[in-house]
Amino acid sequence: xxxxLRFVTNNTTHSRSALAEEIRSFGVExxxxxxxxxPIAAAHALRGKRVLALxxxxxxxxxEGLDLVGENADAVLLGGADEAFETNQVFSYYNxxxxxxxxxxxxxxxxxxxxxxxxxxxxALLDAGAFVAGLEYAAEQEATVLGKPSAAYFAxxxxxxxxxxxxxxxxxxxxxxxVAGASAFGLRTVLxxxxxxxxxxxxxxxxxxxxxIDSIAALPQWLEEHL
Numbered sequence: 001x002x003x004x005l006r007f008v009t010n011n012t013t014h015s016r017s018a019l020a021e022e023i024r025s026f027g028v029e030x031x032x033x034x035x036x037x038x039p040i041a042a043a044h045a046l047r048g049k050r051v052l053a054l055x056x057x058x059x060x061x062x063x064e065g066l067d068l069v070g071e072n073a074d075a076v077l078l079g080g081a082d083e084a085f086e087t088n089q090v091f092s093y094y095n096x097x098x099x100x101x102x103x104x105x106x107x108x109x110x111x112x113x114x115x116x117x118x119x120x121x122x123x124a125l126l127d128a129g130a131f132v133a134g135l136e137y138a139a140e141q142e143a144t145v146l147g148k149p150s151a152a153y154f155a156x157x158x159x160x161x162x163x164x165x166x167x168x169x170x171x172x173x174x175x176x177x178x179v180a181g182a183s184a185f186g187l188r189t190v191l192x193x194x195x196x197x198x199x200x201x202x203x204x205x206x207x208x209x210x211x212x213i214d215s216i217a218a219l220p221q222w223l224e225e226h227l
Contacts, residue, residue: 001220006157007035010113010147010177012080012128013056016040036157038112038147039063039079044156045146046075046110052102054090054131055079055112073102078111078135078143081128083120091131103139113147115177119196148174149181171219173197180207192216
């Protein structure tokens with residue numbers, strides 16, 4: 001329909017190139033640069049810092065330009081959880097204790113997102129937001145969120161699109177990260193009843209989407225009727 005498009009994801013378990021290839025396999029036309037990931041945002045935000053990164057190995061290439069270290073860090077960065085066994089290794093007690101020690105020594109705490117849980121084929125699984133909250137509590141320091149729902153993440157997407165917030169629609173399945181985050185930044189929002197969507201969360205939400213659709217396939221017609 002001629003609208004500019006940007007995919008924004010909190011996925012922290014696959015590289016941007018791998019995610020873009022997966023989306024293309026669904027029949028969606030997009031270039032890698034049209035996909036914004038939190039590791040890419042982190043590499044930009046933390047450039048020049050020594051970073052202790054507790055992230056999945058698959059996204060290390062997207063952290064290009066960061067000085068990844070095991071000690072004497074300027075910043076501690078937590079990524080998201082995965083279904084694989086690597087999650088047990090990345091968020092082990094030893095690694096979390098190492099991160100805590102760095103925070104005690106003056107490092108700043110960052111996270112790619114602070115999601116409580118995520119949707120999988122096996123149902124809802126605990127995400128890394130629990131580990132972020134634990135370090136915040138222990139170190140008495142609030143984490144800077146680099147992904148959704150942070151304003152900086154939506155601002156980066158709009159910079160690429162060269163559009164103002166009021167000209168832009170955020171479409172997603174997460175009432176907190178997608179709808180509330182985008183609404184706070186001035187975007188209009190459409191909630192999709194798939195994936196992470198839960199009817200009870202919509203009923204209890206303090207921020208309401210501008211529209212609710214049953215499938216992403218319904219979006220073109222919905223936009224045509226509401227623009």
